[in-house]
Amino acid sequence: MELFKNTNFDFLGWKWHFIIASLVLTVAGLVSLVGRGGPKYGIDFKGGTLMTVRFAGKPPIDEIRSAVSKRVGGSGEVTVQNFESTSNEVAIGTELTDERQLDLNRRTIIQTLQATFGQPSSGKLDFNNSGHETLVSRLRDPLARAGVALSEPQLQKLVVDMLNFRDTPPRSGLITSFDQLSSVPGVTPAVINTLKQECYTAPFSVRRVEMVGPKVGADLRQRAIWATLAALGGMLVYIAFRFEWIYGVAAVVAVFHDTIITIGFFSLFDKEITLTVIAALLTLVGYSMNDTIVIFDRIRENLKLSRREPLEQLINRSVNQTLSRTVMTSGLTFLTVLALFLFGGAVLHGFSFALVVGIIIGTYSSVFIASPIVLFWHDWFDKRKRSAAVAAPARASTGKESAGKGSMRAMK
Structure with a gap:
């Protein structure tokens, strides 16, 4: 499916506008990072x-x-x-x-x-935040005094059933009244009365606790940096082998540019960098690299077919030929992560923010950063070859003139 046919946009004609915009964003992000003393790490990395x-x-x-x-x-x-x-x-x-x-x-x-x-002053046990053993110990004697005859295995099973009822959806760890337990097998009115006397239902329930020590956080931070660098290094080697080394350098510079600007945006908007953000950055690295490779592959194919065509014109044609694919993949992905950013809640906010920024930056960097690097290199290399070609005959003629003068002196 092609959204655009036979387009002829002069993308590289706008390269300096985007390169300058990238420099401004990069400098702004780096200044913000320096001013804030580095990235704002989340608990995953700080401990x-x-x-x-x-x-x-x-x-x-x-x-x-x-x-x-x-x-x-x-x-x-x-x-x-x-x-x-x-x-x-x-x-x-x-x-x-x-x-x-x-x-x-x-x-x-x-x-x-x-x-x-x-209700800590009541002396009662918080049912919504109590574990199995604590509840068994609290109910054993009061149930016996209330005339509820239960063996130890029966008491253990009764508590397990009540806690399972409490922890399953839609309650998910939180009941608001002990009367809700009446549907649990073995929970009689006498059991419910005992629960009301010995326990209360707090309006909250602790569902999960995660603890990360400062040393572990520092280790995670170091591993995250190495994971990102390893991904960039592996891609550099692959593209250098698959295409030419300059293509690998251009792709890695573009992806590094995407990562730096995205981290800069986190600093500018005072957002935390967590493990989910690192996952988003690695996703961004792969996504941006794939977009760049598609364009480079089309450039390589066109170079085989049109060797005499000026390189800038050929790169423009290659970008135009892949424009439909770029807009479809980047556009649909952007809409998805934008919805995640707007409606995904605070926990996914950092992850989706990284992808929203990264997809925008990554899409234009494939066209306006990676491609111009290849163009600049080939232009510089061609100029160097032409200079060497012009210098070679000049050196040869100079050598001949020197040899002729030497012969004349010898004849004299």
Whole structure:
């Protein structure tokens, strides 16, 4: 399918406009990075605690941030983010500088949430945030006093069934009333009354806790850098082998340009770089490289067919011939990641932002950065060959004149 037929746009005629725009964006990004002391790394790379918490209603973001910051704010930055605008789940993150604070921060966040939204003064157990053994120990004697005759295996199974009911969708770890448990086998009115006396249902549930130490974060950061450089190096070798070395250099410079500008945008907009952003950058590297290779392959084919055609004209023709493919693949991918950026929620915001910026930059770099590098190299190489060709006869004639003068002196 071709969207455009027989187009004849002078893409390389606009190369300097885009090269200057790239230089401006690169310098702006680098200045921002230097001014901010480097990229703003997420907890994945700095180290810290990331806790996913589900609330019964709309999460009070400001209240959560204020309460947690008062308790753990002194040990680093506290972040609270919605997963989606309509989601009842939030991600609470705390930065760490000391490995020993990992578990302490986890406990502090849970205690802060219980003190702010729970009933810690009642002396009851929080059912929504309790594990199997804690619940069994709490219910064993009260159930016996209430006349609920259960053997130890029966009690264990009863607690397992109640927790399974609590943790399965649509509840997903959060019940709002103990009467909801009446459908669980073995849960009688006496059991429900005992639960009401011994436990309460907090309006939140801790669904997942991730802890990354500062040393592990630094190691992940180093590995991410090496992974990106290894990808660029591997592609340079492949393209140099598949085409010519200058094509490999041009493609890698273009992709490196895409990566630097994208990271610069993260700094300019004060966004965190996390593992998902690194995944997006590696995706961008592969995507941009593929786009560049398609254009280079068409240039190589046309060089075989039209050796006498001026190179700039040939490259323009090659870009025009691949224009439909570029617009279709880049356009459709851009619409997809744009939808992800607009509706994907805060957790995917960094990933989708990297791809939105990267696809725009990567698409034009294949045309206006990689192709001009090949053109500049061939122009420089041809001029050098012509200069050498002109210099060779001149040196030869000079040598002949010197030889003739020597012969005449010898005759004299």
